[in-house]
């Protein structure tokens with residue numbers, strides 16, 4: 011009898027502890043965002059003069075989506091609110107080249123998931139395909155031959171899933187990302203990413219240019235200051251952001267997956283630890299990048315920082331972009 015009481019008591023204690031831990035993962039987490047060196051600096055931050063820069067048109071091509079509780083995308087957010095996560099490509103039209111930043115989804119993405127385990131199909135493959143990359147390009151009257159290259163923010167499956175509709179188009183990848191992916195990401199899930207990348211030529215680039223807007227290195231794509239790549243590591247080893255500076259619209263920073271949605275850097279807050287731990291290459295580095303984005307957003311409210319899964323921001327920006 012005593013033993014049974016003890017077992018019941020132990021079970022209840024474990025249950026309460028477990029519930030406590032589960033609730034804890036939905037509570038906000040402290041970030042070291044204090045920066046007295048910056049707060050004390052009262053003079054206004056100089057703004058980039060964009061009038062002499064080229065006109066660059068930008069279009070977010072939303073290929074798919076999934077609706078999640080916001081507390082999954084943003085730790086500490088209300089568990090009652092929901093949040094749309096998109097799978098997008100970005101079409102960038104610079105006078106020297108029309109290219110893509112990430113690639114969205116191809117029409118037959120489901121066939122690439124057919125041989126995955128049930129767990130992977132449910133975890134990664136339960137998005138809704140809305141409009142494939144090719145369908146977007148066709149609707150816009152853009153031939154595949156006009157796409158000079160696809161710049162990949164990083165090598166997770168959901169950023170390379172439009173490549174089957176871009177045969178022969180060169181893929182530009184940060185060398186850090188590619189070298190790291192060769193050690194694991196390319197072959198994960200039975201080589202899903204390798205299959206999606208097909209035999210497209212790969213062109214590696216290095217962010218060996220000077221510090222830029224607080225980031226320690228950069229790569230100026232056309233050497234005119236309009237398109238500047240910066241390392242935003244942590245989510246993966248070589249996740250790379252793209253600044254778009256132009257005379258015909260607001261400055262943008264495309265984040266890859268350094269943040270899923272804007273609340274990740276405005277609060278700042280990671281995703282729910284369940285996803286964060288599953289998808290993040292290096293926790294400390296990814297948090298540092300979020301802190302840097304937090305400060306950048308405060309220093310430069312005129313720059314729109316856009317995550318590749320951020321439906322709300324992408325929609326808001328598309329409302330003001332010219333068609």
Ligand SMILES: [Zn+2]
Pocket residue numbers: 166168169267318319
């Ligand atoms: Zn992603």
